[in-house]
Amino acid sequence: MINRRVLTCQTATATPLAAVFESENRAEQVGLSPFDRITCRFHRRWIHDCVVSPAHVVAVAGYRWCGDCAAAATVMVDHLGCEVVVWCERCDRRLHDGPNEQLRQVCLRSLEVSRGRRAFSPEYGVRRSA
Template sequence: MERRARSRRHLRVVSSADPDDTASVSSASVRYGDLADRRLASILAAEDTAERYGLTQYARSTCAVHRCWLHQCIAEPVHVSAATGHRWCPECECPVEVDIDEAGMGSVRLHCSRCGLLPDTTANREVLLACRTSLSAMHAGRRAALYEVPDE
């Protein structure tokens, strides 16, 4: 049995010595330099760079269009894609609604407003995973404060 090698696109380490790469880093700092949340700005810039080197846009935890955490804008119409099936019900051929509970358990739920069901497709599972990752990433910077010992 002959095994064929599969080619995979890998992300590579970006060196500051490469002028093309430093230009993309500096343009990212210009693009996100005005954001108050510096962690968000850093992750946006890192995901922009990773996307240039092979990361699929559906694996992001941030939104470059709206410059925010993905779960904060996933309900916008721009995030519906009938072609790929993201936020789409193939049975009803309509956009899927998104319910996100940021305050409570951080739950994410998709459902079709016509049939009331969750269209269980690979694309919609990617949406759920991306939103959960986004919620987790957003709250990661705040968790340490929950365990802070107050000064007495």
Template structure:
């Protein structure tokens, strides 16, 4: 396996293996019924990127809800107590997420229990993923945070 990166201004992860020489297996269109084709394309790209090392915590889409992550992050399924994603360790409560989709959009995390804004690595990941999701939905550059190998 070889790790290659582009210039620092736009670093990309690319994993190369012997299997890369073979033609890619055809994937069925898991998101064919989704009307928003941009969303469907990014869902599919992030699925592949996750198979090649992308952290699920930086996705702009959610394959479970088949949605932009900022639209479903408030679902209890997205609370990960162990890692602290959407969880306040100070008062053992779920952190709420408020999203304004009006362009350019905004995301706010807050805890109703202690009233202290969460400032953990996990909370910053949730915030960045939601901001990138908003940007990608609006057609911004955040949807190109990574590049999926085309072969």
């Protein structure tokens, strides 16, 4: 039996990592926030592939951080189901606050672009002045 969930998450039209990485490097020079990147400048990987690294805990900004118990959060990436959860193991709950929700959305975009489920847009996250 064919697992349709796997087939919907992966296609042959995935955007190459190197192309997205270089595009985001250029976009960052004109205003892309480092927190909006779907590639990791430090690890040179898709963000969903390395977000579990301690390097991605940014306590002062609240990324991968539980403010209630002052602990690093865990990020669970389901590659087959195309889902991402930011979880505090101490509080035993999902974190939906601003920075952690942004991180979850960025990881989802990374997963979807890498699998070809979403087109890459280098302008996403670039702050435009009025």
